[in-house]
Amino acid sequence: MALVAEGKSxxxxxxxxxxxxxxxxxYVANACHKLGVEGRVGLAVWWIERARDRVTPADRAWPFGGGRREGL
Incomplete structure (x- = not known):
């Protein structure tokens, strides 16, 4: 989600x-649905408000803080 929050396509x-x-x-659509937010902007706001202080290098990988395909 960090990449979405950074404005990446x-x-x-x-x-x-x-x-x-x-x-x-x-993944973006599913994350929006599960978190109850609308669109990429809503997802970015959610991420920034809740996770910005906990970001590690692994969090920059998609999806949701795993390595390339970990956590799927």
């Missing part, structure tokens, strides 16, 4: 993580 996140853009799109 699905394509940029896909390149950084080795996932397909459509998979990233699905």
């Amino acid at each position: 699905n394509a940029q996140i896909a390149m950084a993580t080795g996932l397909s853009p459509s998979t990233v799109k699905d």
